[in-house]
Structure formats: C-alpha cells, structure tokens
Amino acid sequence: MIDFETIKNKFPYTEYVDWKIRTNENDIVSLLTFLKENSEYSFDILTSIIAVDLNDKIELIYQLYSTSLNTTAQVSTYTFNSNAKSVINIYKSAYFDECEIYDLFGVYFDGNSNLKRLLMPENWLGHPLLKSYEMKDERLVWND
Amino acid sequence: MMRDILFHIKSLIAGHFTVFKHSFKPAVTVEYPDEKPIIPDRFRGKHTFDENACIGCKTCMRVCPASAVEIFKDGNKKTILFDYKKCIFCGNCKYYCPKSAIGMSKQYELATDKVEDLKIEMGKKDNE
Amino acid sequence: MNYLYFLYIQFLDKYGIPEIFGDITFPIFPFCIIAAAIILVVLFLVLFERRILAVFTQRKGPNRVGFNGVLQTTADAIKLLCKQNINPVGVDRFLFNAAPILVFVPIMVLWGLIPYSSEFVFMNFSTSAILYTAIAALPVIGLILAGYASNNKYSLMGGIRAAAQIISYELPIMFVLLSVAALASSVNLKDIISAQISSVWFIVPCFAGFIIMFICSIAEMNRCPFDLPEAESELVAGYNVEYSGMRFALFFLGEYASLFVMCAFMATIFLGGYLPIGNKYISELIFGSNFQFLQLLIYFEQVIWLLVKTFILVYLVMLVRATLPRLNSQGLMLLSWKFLFPLSIVNFALIMVIKYLMVV
C-alpha cells in the first residue's frame, strides 16, 4: 500500500484518494519522478496522458502502471493558461502524447522542444477537442 | 556448422513439401457472381420497413450514430428515409425499434452508379 | 535451319536476286520465329504461373476469360498494349525508353542459342555455352539504366541491387559451366547434349552443380526469393516503378522469357536437352524405324522433350517462389560468396577427378 504521508510531506498541495492523486501543476514533474524512481512503487510505464477540457481549465491526467506492484495510479493536475511542464525526460513515451494534446487542446509543454501537430494537418486552425472549438476554416469546403 | 547446414536444408525441403502438399487439397474459392456466399439470418443488409407497425416514436433517429435515417409522420402515414451514403449498417435502428418495424434483409448488393439511388424512401402509401 | 536457309536462297534465285542479299536478310526469319515463340510462350507461362500458384494456395486462379481462363493473359497483354505510355516529369527520356529494349533484346538472343532439336538451332557457335552466360548478364544493364533514368529513388535502389546481385551470382554459374564443359569436352551446347547420349545425363555426376545453377539462375532472372530489385513490399516495384503500358510489358515479357530460357538452358546442360529418356524416341517405337517421315517426327519429338524438361524446371521455380520469403542483401551476398562459390569450386574439382578417372 502506498505511504501517502511521505508524498504529502514532499508535495503539500496533493490530494489522494485510492491511487488517484491530484497535485499542483508545478509539482507534477517532481512527483512523477518520485513515483517512478522510488523503489517501493517504481511506476515504470506511463500508459497515457489524458487531457480533459473543463471549460475554464484543462485537466491533465497521467496514468501510470507499475510492473512490480501490478497496480495503476492516476496523477492529475489542472492547467489554467494552457501551459504545462513536459515529462519527456522522465517517460520517453510522453512525447507523442504531449504532441497530441498540443495538437488537439493547444496545451504547450515546457521542456518539449519539438512540439508539432501530430494528427491534424500542420496548417489546421484551432484545436479541435476544446469544447469551444468551432470549425471556421474557410479553406475547407465540404462537398455534401 | 555442417549440422546447421543440414538442418537448414531439411527445413527448406519440409517447407517446399508442405506447400506442394496443399496442391492436392480442394480449392476454397467462392466464385462470387455465379456462386453466392451463404448469408446468415442475422445479417445486416438493406433495411425493410413495416409502416403498419411503426408508431412514429423516432427512436431509430435517436439511436442512429450517423443520422442516416429519418421518419416523416403525417397523420397516420409514416414514411422512412434511409440515406445509404451515411448508413454504417450498425443495426441500431433495428435493435432498438420498440415495435420491430424496421428490419434488415439479406440484400447486400447495394452498389449503384447514381448518388440519388442511395437515398431510399420506404413505406409510401398510395391512398391519399 | 540450314534447310530453311537453302529454301530461301533457292526462292530468291528464282527471281534473280543475288545470294549476298539472301545472306544479309535471312536473319529476319529466325527473328520472327523467336519473337512469335516468345510471345506465345510468355502468354502461356504467365497463365501457367497464375494457375500453379493458385493450386498451391487452394485457389482456382484465372478461369473466366475464354475456355477455363486460357485467354486471360492474352486479354491482359492487349490491355497493356492499349494503355497510355506515361513519361514522368524529370526522366531521362532517351535512357528511359531504351532501358526496356536493352533488357529484352539480350534475352531474345539467348533464345536463339538454345538447341531445340538436333537440327533446329538458330545460332550454332562453337562457344555457345560461354556466349550464353556472357549474354545472360547483359539485361542487368537495362535494369540499372531503368533505375537511373526513372528519376525515382525506389527505382535507383532497385537498379543498384540488380547490379550487385548479378555480380555475385555470375561467378558460380561460370564454374558450374566449366565443370559441365569438362565433362562434355566442349563448350558448344549441341556437343554438350550429344555427350549426354553416350554417358548419363550430367545431373548425375554434377548434382551439386545443378543445385548451384538452379539457385543462381533464379537469382539471375530476379525471381523470388531473389527478387530484391523489384521487392514489392520494400521498393514498391523497384526499377520498373515508373513504367507503364508497352514499356512495362517489355519488362514483363523479358522477365518471363528469361524464366523460360534459363530453364531451357539448365535442361540442356543437365537434363540432356532434347534427348528422350533412355535414348529411345517414342515416334520410332510407334512407327518403326523404316517410317518415311521418321526423321522429321523425331525433330518434333525432340522439341517436345525439351519443353517437358523445361516446364518441370519452371514448375520447380514456381514452387520455390510460392514457398520462400525474400532474402535480404546480406543473406544474398552470404549465400553466394560463402556457400555457392566455394561449393562450385569443390564441385569443379570433383568433376575434374571424375573426368580424369573416366579418361584413364
């Protein structure tokens, strides 16, 4: 079982319910590093990063899996200004995830120098998965 | 080294023989236009519509993922419009129709060279 | 052939045309015969391959056009002929057009070198076996040019692969041919065949040589598992990726014509060419040795024997094609230089010993 007190002491703004950890957006990199490198948990796989648009803010959910503990964890954080810290230095697989979130939500990741549109074309306007997104591109005329 | 080579030669011969062996088995081809495949009963092909059973509840319109179906209700007269440009043949309209008014036939040859032919209206009543 | 030549000169003589004219124009006849034969044989071969591959994989193959699909390849050929010839932007026009011809012409010459029956040889040189291997290596120039001229990186890589392949596989062929020549004491294909009348077919003393020759021939005609130059799953279509219509048809024709001629060549030097099994002609058995047209019948029978042997080899080539995956370039080089080449030298030495014992 996870010893939540140690985490709480290290990262004071963290909430914890049943492997779901919510943390401050500044702490995310150090928390993930802690979870990965602590030999007790060693969450070695970042299965995915999920972004959810909550209208005023964007929630980023990092889903972790530990092969030794055989358990999953969910670390989430909010970003209010579409800026987040990149975790590619901890989990290499985060690169495509971050590109995808940049592409579909317009979140910039500090530390990921090679952000690019992944699924949408390079010259696409707007970020489609935002709730406020409307297709306004006049270059695209759909033939019905 | 020598044993490796012998093993490889043996496996090569075994592989060729296996392919050769297959030439004595009957062909599994279904020669399509002449010989039609067997279509099971649950097959989801072109729709059928029973205008007498339909109560016009428009459930089919609500469950269709592609908005390919439309019900027109005019008094007692109900017609249904299937747009096969959009239809993905998921069968939702059939499965969730409370009166089983929509069915799906085994007809699967729906290709046509006119776009207009893909919009099919069913349940027209002649008496006005 | 000599008979045909004689008839032609006689015909010209009737109209007072000098013999020298006949000498110059006579090659038109074998050319026409070979061209017609190539087209017929290739049309049949393509159909044969498609049906055989279908049989191996429990399918039916083409069976719609004509009776049971016999006209399928003819229809395909007509379609290819009617197609537009596309000249992509940036190709080297002259080389682009010349390359298919450069591939096809040497293969056509090869057809003229094979003795189809004891009197039916278009070109009977005293060194025809050596000449054969020399000319068999020529089509690769066309392939390289096609790859270079297409202005396409896939084509270029295909062309270069073809060159690398032909270099590695030419040498073992030469060594095998040398050992066969030593057995027959001749490098003339007809003499090689006649040498097999008195002794056994050369496949018996030179079985390793036959295997080497078989593998190398598949490599020379760029067929699976050596189809690296046109590897579909890597290079799309390799050197002929930009070709269409008639020019593509020429490549196609060349590929299958070389398949046939390589198998005919192998049948000639290893399986006794036009010789029947047991040196007894069936027509002689049927009609007796006093039959008037016996010699003529035997000539035809010889052609049929050669065709049968050739098609057995073609069948084997197709079985290999159906079974094996494609080699990679390292495997290609390893197979040739570390396995086939030493083996061919060993085989050559062995044959020399046999020959020495035979002579003594």
Add this chain to the structure above:
Amino acid sequence: MTETMKINIGPQHPSTHGVLRLVTELDGEDIVSVTPVIGYLHRGLEKSAESRTYLQYLPMVDRVDYLSGFFNSYAYITAVENICNIDVPKRAEYIRVLCMEMNRMTSHLLWFGTYILDLGATSPLFYSFRDREPLMSLFEELTGQRMMYNYFTFGGVRFDVTKEWLDKILKYTDEMPAKLDDYEKIITSNPIFLTRTKNKGILSKNTALKYSITGPCLRASGVNLDFRKKFGYSIYNELDFEPPVETDGDTFARYKVRIAEMRMCLSVIRQCVDYLKNNSGEISAKVNSVALKVPEGEYTTYVESPRGLLNCYVKSDGTNKPYRVKWRTGSFYLVQMLPEILKGHSMHDIMAIFGSLDVILPEVDR
C-alpha cells in the same frame, strides 16, 4: 563521408498497412534516421463521442481498430457499465471473452499472413486467410457482420450463442493446431526467414518500458506483462492460461510470441466453449440502453488487445452524452518507438521489423 538520401516511405506504400509515412534518411541502404508521420487516417473518433449519446457512439467504437472490434467495444462498454454500476451476467462475460479471444485469433492470423507477405513469401498469406475465414463466418452468424460487430450492449450481449455455433468452434479448434504446424513448417525454421528476423530490431526490456510498449512486443522482450493475467478482468481469472514470453526481444521473438499466443487463444476458446455448453443463464442485464442514465464519474478500462494495452477513458458529466472519451492504443506507442528500433538497420529490414510490431494505422490515428 557519403551524402545521405531522403526517401519517403508511404503514405501510399504496399507494406505500411495503411497510411503511415516514414521519412527515412538513408546512407546507401543503411538507415540514418526515421521520422514517422501519422494522422492520415484521423477520423476524430474522440470528438465524435462528445456529440453523440452513449448508445449512438457504441457502433463507432468497433472502428477504432477494425481488426479487433470486440476489444474496443468491450473497453468502452465496461467503462460505461462501471460508471453506471451495471452488473453483467456471468454468461454474458463468457460470451464476451470467447468473442474477444476468437477476435485475437483472427487478428493474429491476419498479422501472420501479411507479415510473411512483407517478407516476400506468398503462400502463407492465403493459408492464413483461408483459416481466418471460418472465424469470420462464425462472427457473421453470431453478430450479423464480419468486422463491425455492434454485438456487445450495455449490460451484456445482444444474442445468445447456440449449441451448433459452439460445436463449429470446437471443430475449428480441433483442426487449427495442425494448420499452425503447417505454417511453422514453411516459415519458422526457414533459413531465409531466420537470417531476416534473428537479431534484427532488438527491443530491449528497458527501451520497451521507456516507450510504454505493451502486448506481445513487450512479452517478446522478456517482461511477463499481460493484463488478462495481471488484472484478471472479466472472467479471465477463472480461466487457465499462461501468456507466452520470450527473452530475445528481436523480430523472431515477436513472431514466436504471436504464434504461441494463437495456440494459447485456442485453449482459452475451448475453455469458454466448455463453460457455455454446460451452463446457462441470462445474457444481458436489464438496461434501458436508449435512455441510458449515466451518473457523473470517470473510469478507465484496461484491456489486453492483440496490439497491446487498450485503455478507454470515459468521463461523464451526468448528461446523456459522454463528456470525454480517450482511446489509448498499443500501436500509437509502437509507431513512436520506430525511430529507435529501426536505427542502424538497412532498408530491407524496415518492413521486416515494422511488420513484426503489428501496427494498425486506424488505431494510431483514431
């Protein structure tokens, strides 16, 4: 120093299995760098969910990965069921697992055929398609379609299986091992195949974990991670199976893992059929799918699909439409890893290695 050449492999290429573009830099035939470009098959499946009800979205999830539609339906449906607290009858779970394992079999068979075709051999393609056909017909008989099933519903499955149908499966599982032996005779010990796959595209354990590779590719690298076994979701904890693990991590190991997994699938299928034959019961909980009430909440399912871990994250805000659906697919991370695994190999090996990863492009782009 030689000049390098840039070559575009794809998006239209015979063996990228879809529309993947690999911008490759070659030095001669040696690969200097590879940059995968994806997005040519992006259909906006995650955006579509937000404008459709839970039921309307259900037929679309089969199309996330068209070769293993049951897995996608299962992932989505269990997510919704867990938010709604719907209990699924045991028989329904068995039918679901049976369908999924059959689907894994078809997916692996298709992989086998196309992979060997990538390597240049033609016959095994037809054999594997021949053997895939009975399963597809069985699916058609059960669900109504060969690929886009729309068979699982909230709370269970749509139709019950019949005894004849189960007998057909048993017959298939009896015949199949001999056919798999035939495949192995043609391919597994073939020297050409061995030179092309042994020690090619080695994926070490650490690299695989770093790039969150899951599924057969990870198991070929020596990590025994199978979510069926580890989490025992659905009724997998009642079944007896042992996922195959190889330690080499090369292309050949991945091939062997998949072949062994096909045999394992057959045994799991047999166990499911045994249960279904001997037990009867409800096939669906009573759920009003048309007006499905989904309370506020979120759930992530972990499903072991043929191509690795399949996550479906569903967030509900209490309305009749999902607030957010996110698909995490195995192929997405395999494509990301391509530059790493292809580095230092030659042009020939691109397709041999890429094919062995079993990437499905619709799943990458969603």
